[in-house]
Amino acid sequence: MRLSKLYGKMCLAPLFLGIITVSSTVLGQPPQPKVGGVGTFDGGGANDNPGRRRLTTLTPVPEDFSALQLAPGFLISMEVYDAPELSTDARIDTHGDITLPMIGPVHVAGQTMTEAATAIETRLKDGKILNNPQVNLNISQYAGSNVSVLGEVHNPGRIELLAPHSLEDIIALAGGETELAGNTIEIRHPEGLTPQKQMIHYSRDPDDMTLVDTKIHPGDTVTVRRAGVVYVLGGVTRPGGYVMQEGGELNLTQALALAYGTTLNAAVSSMRLIRKLPDGRVQETPLPYRDIEKGKIPPPRLQAEDLIYVPISKSKTVLTSGIFASTSQAALYVYH
Template sequence: MILGFRTWLWAGLGMALLSSLAQAQTTTSSSANYTIGAGDEVRITVYGQPELTAEGQVSAAGMVVVPLIGNLSIAGKTSADAAYLIADRYQQGNFLKNAQVNLLITKYRSQVVAILGKVNNPGKLVLEGPTSLTQALASAGGIAANGSERLILTRAGKNGRPERTEYDLQKLLNYDADEIAPVWLRDGDTLYVPNAGRFYINGEVHAPGMFPLDRPLNVRQALSAGGGPTARASENSVKIFRQQPDGSVKELKAKPDDRVMDGDVLVVKESLF
């Protein structure tokens, strides 16, 4: 039942995410942030000057050939900034007055991210414009049945060292929360979906057994996965048996909001009254 639910859930999420992808690709403010890189193909047009229309691929050195100007470095610039630079060169070189230039990226090839781990279609993804973390996950076929909803994003920091950030998929998909901003991917990012953990519930619950820990859960949520406490249960006497780094097992008195960890055993004791 759990696997079937996850399959149904990802089918629905896939449609929602692909829909949001189409919307995001047309968002001007986001698209304006894409920076041109080597391998991208561009089309340059000048208003009123059709003979100056040109198409080309950005070279490994970040250059593109512009009519009348020659090789011009546009790597690292947005489309708008590159168009402004070309217009300025036309005017500074006395080729045109009040040049109005448009630069369109026709093929995105320079920015690539890796999607690894427990997804249905792991591999590399070329960023064809602004792409959020959830959109990239949808393009990889969603999380596999044994994958976690705890997402790990690794990217180069300001000092060049990799920085690792964890995200909760459910929070990222909470479209009703305006404070949850999309996580936009960058060239060189690695998105990793780890294997789902597991926890165990024993004692006075309706459905004891092993359950996947595929997203952050507290004790209250974990007990609901086991069908909830029985009428004989003492909800104030829930114990957690947690393995320690040295291999020993520690017994903890659980509170409803305590977070469940991978490998935890939750025991719900019977009420004495």
């Protein structure tokens, strides 16, 4: 008799367990997760439990987010461990402060999130609100700041910037320099900063670290200036203006080489350099081209807007025109 009663209880146990499981499901209580079951990441199998909490997808953050400094307009989300009544969202006002419950205003502008969290923890501890506060800050919204890049770059415009970057990175984000870019870059800082205007001179030498060492801050304006132009006129094969592309430096022989050299009727002994002085006056300097050509003296370095004038010799013109005329007649004679 005892054995039959025990057997009956054993048969009814699975039924009661099934009822309890169904009841817990109906009441909205999720079953306990199974070891080795389907994970909770997005993109799981089709048999995932919809009641199970799923992790959100990863979203990219700007590369300069780690060096971000808080600024007015940012919306800060604060969580205090084991004190949910102190957790709140606060926006940084125009003075750079956030107002927190039981603490009051805390100045956080110009600080990183770690520094701001430390300052809030110190206020909580000094105010005897919490003995060992642990504050976690996150940025819900940030006030984007831009850098304007103008001048000789492939993609001029405004670049969104959260933290300081090197000048080399800013130029790269603007598509790089054009062929007409010089070796001078002007940087204008926002009002209130000193200096207001900064001029950067660099060379295209790979060992020159000027662009890397120069920092650009949000709100700055970067202007890549065009290289200077040197004009070569008169008795040259291709007269015109030539950009000083080689690091912004150009000498006399290089400028003549860009103009494809002098012509046969050029009076190179009367070559002159015409330069406009800062006070507006024009200075004319004779150039001893024969001595420069023989290597007796170095070629003079040119400046932007310099003009090299190579006069044309009348006697050489008559002589060369006669040679060309006889040559053309001979060519015609042989041709016929």
